[in-house]
Amino acid sequence: MSLINNLVLNAYSIAILLMIYLQTKRHAGENFLQHKLFARMLQITALMLLIDSFSRFDGNPGTAYVILNHSGNFLIYLLNPVLPSLWLLYAQFQIFHEEEKAQSWIKPLIFLNAINAVMLILSQFFGWFYYIDTDNVYHRGPLFGVTVAITFGLMVAAFIMIIANRKKIDNKYYFSLLFFAIPPFICVVLQAAFYGISLVLNGVTLSLLVVFFNIQNHSMHTDHLTGVNNRKRLETYMEEKISMSTEDKTFSAILIDIDNFKHINDTFGHDVGDDALETAVKLIRSCVRSVDFIARSGGDEFYVILDASNKNDLETTVTRINSFVDYYNKAGLKPYKLGFSMGYAVYDFHSHMKMEAFQKQVDVSMYEDKRANKVGDA
Secondary structure, eight states: OOHHHHHHHHHHHHHHHHHHHHHHHHHSOTTSHHHHHHHHHHHHHHHHHHHHHHTTOTTOOSHHHHHHHHHHHHHHHHHTTHHHHHHHHHHHHHHHOOHHHHHTTHHHHHHHHHHHHHHHHHHHHHOSSEEEOTTSOEEEOTTHHHHHHHHHHHHHHHHHHHHHTGGGSOHHHHHHHHHTTHHHHHHHHHHHHSTTOOOHHHHHHHHHHHHIIIIIHHHTTBOTTTOSBOHHHHHHHHHHHHHHOOSSOOOEEEEEEETTHHHHHHHHOHHHHHHHHHHHHHHHHHHSOTTSEEEEOSSSEEEEEEOOOSHHHHHHHHHHHHHHHHHHHHHTOSSSOOOEEEEEEEOOGGGTOOHHHHHHHHHHHHHHHHHHHHHHHO
């Protein structure tokens, strides 16, 4: 591959990664390990593409070209295992959703990367991984296969882990996780078979693009515990519903607050509290249509957005939810009982109410219901 072709392809790949990164940074919760790992993969891949461009000055004479070639190849070999290490952590988190478990893998991966770094440094003297001759020409060394094995081994480990835990992964994520290894693998085969071809990082860019559209883009708007939409998506969706409302067709909103949720947490522990939240979502889902919108707006608060333009239809849904909660509590399937306080309203198109004002209206209604429930229990 010519230098110009390589530079153009790498430039396109970096541009794609930059756009994904900016989109991710704008919408994602930076404190989540999943988003941190994905952002690091984007950054490392972009950096490696830039460095790879430097290492393409192979065979060109002159002091500057020699420095670029030497430093570029050194950094590429140094970072080669970093990217699959991050992917292994990302895949592990997607399967188990436990930050502590994912973080327990960090030290072994650091150790493996340290071994690669030590061998790389020694390669500068003994030419193990590669060497650059006096004409500034790059050559593979006798232990080139070791660095390939480390990088490839990490990718295979992630691939096997994904397949082995198939049942724990959501269908819409499973094939995207499996696909990640395919473009780089094809490019590794091409690179091994045809000396001078360097497409692996461009293959990784394609894989990251698929992960972004099929996993990250969805998870940016999803509550990780319950699987429903999160507050960011709620605000966007409600703004859309308000802007699309007409005199003949509007929408309704229900705000659901779990009564005595703190008592459930304090009495049974946070794991049972989490189970209560998930159970609440299952109950809500069973009472509404699959096309209706559900979001977790806070700790124990959920919104339901319905295409109901009149109060009778809205109140029918509210009554159904209360009936299902009563049936659930009588069944005694859990050590706790659930109670819902609900506020609800039909959006009035003629009011031209902003989202914040409409949410406040629903919120006030919910607190009125909560006070009434407390009086009833007294």
